[in-house]
Amino acid sequence: MNGLMMDYPLTLSTIFRRAESLFGHREVVWRAADKSIRRYNYAAFAERTRRLARALLDLGIHPSDRVATLGWNHGPHLEAYFGIPLIGAVLHTLNLRLHPEELAYIVNHAEDRAVLVDESLLPLWEQVRPLVSVPTVIVVAASKPVAGGYLEYETLISRAQPARDLPDLDERTAAAMCYTTGTTGNPKGVLYTHRSLVLHTLGLSLDHCMGIRESDGVSPVVPMFHANAWGMPFSAVMVGARLVMPGPHLDPESLVDLFHRERVTLTGGVPTIWMGVLQFLDANPRRYDLSAIRAMYVGGSAVPQALIEAFERRHGLPIIQAWGMTEMAPVGTVAHIPGTMAEATDERKFAYRAKQGRPAPLVEIRARNEDGLVPWDGQTMGELEVRGAWVVSSYYNNADSADRFTADGWFRTGDIATIDADGTIQIQDRSKDLIKSGGEWISSVALECALMGHPAVAEAAVIPVMHPKWSERPLAAVVLKAGASASPADLRAFLAPQFPKFWLPDAFEFIDAIPRTSAGKFKKSELRERFRDYRLAD
Numbered sequence: 118m119n120g121l122m123m124d125y126p127l128t129l130s131t132i133f134r135r136a137e138s139l140f141g142h143r144e145v146v147w148r149a150a151d152k153s154i155r156r157y158n159y160a161a162f163a164e165r166t167r168r169l170a171r172a173l174l175d176l177g178i179h180p181s182d183r184v185a186t187l188g189w190n191h192g193p194h195l196e197a198y199f200g201i202p203l204i205g206a207v208l209h210t211l212n213l214r215l216h217p218e219e220l221a222y223i224v225n226h227a228e229d230r231a232v233l234v235d236e237s238l239l240p241l242w243e244q245v246r247p248l249v250s251v252p253t254v255i256v257v258a259a260s261k262p263v264a265g266g267y268l269e270y271e272t273l274i275s276r277a278q279p280a281r282d283l284p285d286l287d288e289r290t291a292a293a294m295c296y297t298t299g300t301t302g303n304p305k306g307v308l309y310t311h312r313s314l315v316l317h318t319l320g321l322s323l324d325h326c327m328g329i330r331e332s333d334g335v336s337p338v339v340p341m342f343h344a345n346a347w348g349m350p351f352s353a354v355m356v357g358a359r360l361v362m363p364g365p366h367l368d369p370e371s372l373v374d375l376f377h378r379e380r381v382t383l384t385g386g387v388p389t390i391w392m393g394v395l396q397f398l399d400a401n402p403r404r405y406d407l408s409a410i411r412a413m414y415v416g417g418s419a420v421p422q423a424l425i426e427a428f429e430r431r432h433g434l435p436i437i438q439a440w441g442m443t444e445m446a447p448v449g450t451v452a453h454i455p456g457t458m459a460e461a462t463d464e465r466k467f468a469y470r471a472k473q474g475r476p477a478p479l480v481e482i483r484a485r486n487e488d489g490l491v492p493w494d495g496q497t498m499g500e501l502e503v504r505g506a507w508v509v510s511s512y513y514n515n516a517d518s519a520d521r522f523t524a525d526g527w528f529r530t531g532d533i534a535t536i537d538a539d540g541t542i543q544i545q546d547r548s549k550d551l552i553k554s555g556g557e558w559i560s561s562v563a564l565e566c567a568l569m570g571h572p573a574v575a576e577a578a579v580i581p582v583m584h585p586k587w588s589e590r591p592l593a594a595v596v597l598k599a600g601a602s603a604s605p606a607d608l609r610a611f612l613a614p615q616f617p618k619f620w621l622p623d624a625f626e627f628i629d630a631i632p633r634t635s636a637g638k639f640k641k642s643e644l645r646e647r648f649r650d651y652r653l654a655d
């Protein structure tokens with residue numbers, strides 16, 4: 118027997134209409150390219166979003182057409198986050214840190230019909246343009262007249278009437294797409310449905326995920342072109358939180374200044390951003406008041422325990438780690454201290470927070486190795502598999518990735534994890550980065566996070582190098598802090614009490630910087646290439 122409740126479609130339109138009718142007075146704030154602070158309220162945001170929707174329709178954008186954005190985090194990008202999906206078109210966020218050829222591949226693969234480009238990113242777009250054919254280019258935040266053939270955003274939306282007749286969409290309609298940066302092979306497109314984004318937004322807004330509230334000043338430092346800024350803009354709009362966006366200014370001083378001035382309460386970004394912020398705060402104690410911050414979400418790569426402790430103990434700032442993937446819209450797990458640990462010692466709590474946490478509701482996890490599904494014993498490593506309401510079911514127009522899904526419909530994450538009895542995961546590695554030494558697995562992530570707890574170490578990445586007997590052994594590439602010194606023997610001695618002896622790196626190489634991916638993660642493929650012919654001393 119079917120139930121008798123409305124089949125109410127879960128679409129971004131409902132989130133938008135809620136914000137428009139309930140939160141017109143709430144603010145959207147951002148730092149523009151020229152560093153000035155811009156602000157308007159949700160009523161203006163909603164009106165401009167409707168104008169954008171009309172303008173796109175007038176330009177001949179049809180349902181299902183992909184409309185790309187190449188932009189930083191700011192008000193007009195938020196308008197695109199809603200204006201494009203609200204007419205049934207697909208918001209396609211482009212990662213501005215990619216190489217022009219890679220961007221061209223993505224634009225061509227997605228067959229983008231239009232693109233909104235920040236004026237400051239036109240030099241990048243000009244390199245992409247000869248390699249693609251996108252009929253409509255709209256320049257955002259233009260400070261001067263735009264070149265022939267391009268449209269100017271403000272003129273475009275001021276001439277368009279606000280669209281009042283937005284279509285009723287099916288919740289399974291594609292709303293947005295995002296390509297994984299793909300450290301191997303070509304980027305792959307993830308196509309989010311309205312339904313998945315609405316459910317992700319609801320999930321994210323729960324207290325044991327990100328708990329975004331109306332009273333918050335939310336600052337997504339994670340770019341809007343990276344996995345929907347982790348869904349923070351959608352959640353903020355749904356609950357009517359104040360949004361505070363950094364624009365292109367991601368240096369520590371600009372960020373800290375913005376958090377201070379705008380009384381930011383909740384923010385999120387990758388560890389490398391916070392490492393810079395920590396150094397800045399250590400060097401400028403008490404200059405800024407960040408006491409309004411109640412949560413700093415950090416994810417995208419493993420968060421060293423030392424970073425969590427340093428923020429908490431020296432600056433009273435609470436880091437909360439989360440794990441996710443573009444393929445998961447992106448939040449999978451969040452490491453809030455479980456209720457059962459309320460009375461635990463600080464040491465145990467810090468150790469917990471260095472793990473990736475427990476799954477969000479509507480996300481299920483399991484892990485598998487050669488012997489089958491691994492027990493939830495916190496010891497046995499296996500590849501993490503997930504399924505849930507906001508997990509990819511297949512990549513966009515990509516026939517080669519069927520092996521990423523199991524026969525019973527779970528998504529294989531490519532991450533190697535252990536699962537504790539209470540469902541807390543700890544990411545040990547990406548499967549391609551795991552070090553296989555004499556048939557045993559060594560977690561490069563665990564070694565890196567520990568090394569970054571050494572007072573002389575700024576950054577560390579651990580990679581496998583060939584070994585005649587053990588097949589692979591760990592090499593640690595280490596960046597020392599300015600003016601600090603440590604020898605390989607010091608670092609080995611520092612690690613020794615924390616790991617089995619066979620995990621300890623055979624070699625330590627001191628380098629100037631760890632190469633980064635377009636998402637600010639360590640680019641280990643480049644390090645592996647650099648140390649490909651490395652000879653370990655016998």
Ligand code: ADP
Pocket residue numbers: 297298299300344415416417418419420438439440441442443444447473530531532544546547636638
């Ligand atoms: P990319 O594949 O380009 O890095 P994603 O942002 O989708 O793009 O990255 C997802 C991956 O990032 C995960 O599969 C995992 O390996 C890593 N990751 C994300 N969050 C964490 C975390 N908290 N700890 C360790 N690894 C993480």
